[in-house]
Amino acid sequence: MFALQRLDSLVRDRLDGDKSRLLELFETREVFDLLKSTNLPGDWYHFEPRTFDGAYLVATPAGFQAYQQERRAIVDLRDFSTLRDAAAALFC
Numbered sequence: 048m049f050a051l052q053r054l055d056s057l058v059r060d061r062l063d064g065d066k067s068r069l070l071e072l073f074e075t076r077e078v079f080d081l082l083k084s085t086n087l088p089g090d091w092y093h094f095e096p097r098t099f100d101g102a103y104l105v106a107t108p109a110g111f112q113a114y115q116q117e118r119r120a121i122v123d124l125r126d127f128s129t130l131r132d133a134a135a136a137l138f139c
Contacts, residue, residue, distance in 0.1 A: 050082050050092035054138070073134035079104070092137075104137045113137045 048056070054069065057078060062068045072078040083094035091101045103114050107126070111133035114124040127133035 048085065049087060049090045050094075053082060053085065054078075069138060070131050070135055073131045076130060079106075079130055079134075102137055104133055 054072070057072055058064060058066055058069060062071060079094065082092075086092070086094050088097075088099060093099060093101050093103045093105075095105055096103070098119055100117050101115070103112070103116060105112050110126060110128040111130055112124060112126055113133045113136040115122050125133075125136055127136065
């Protein structure tokens with residue numbers, strides 16, 4: 048299952064289908080770790096550094112980074128201290 052499909056499922060199951068509450072899923076690392084552990088190489092969204100084109104949300108020693116990667120070049124790199132803020136940058 049791709050990341051957006053998994054997020055849609057989690058919104059439906061945990062948030063009564065209210066997509067406006069999506070960021071509540073990122074108040075802890077639980078959903079981030081789930082997405083990271085089930086991430087597929089062909090997905091557009093990635094949760095650990097890879098060489099694939101796509102949108103990335105990765106943990107760093109200082110917090111989290113959100114960025115786009117195209118042909119191995121990282122563009123639009125943003126650093127965040129909280130997972131919720133990084134998820135907002137990527138998904139909202």
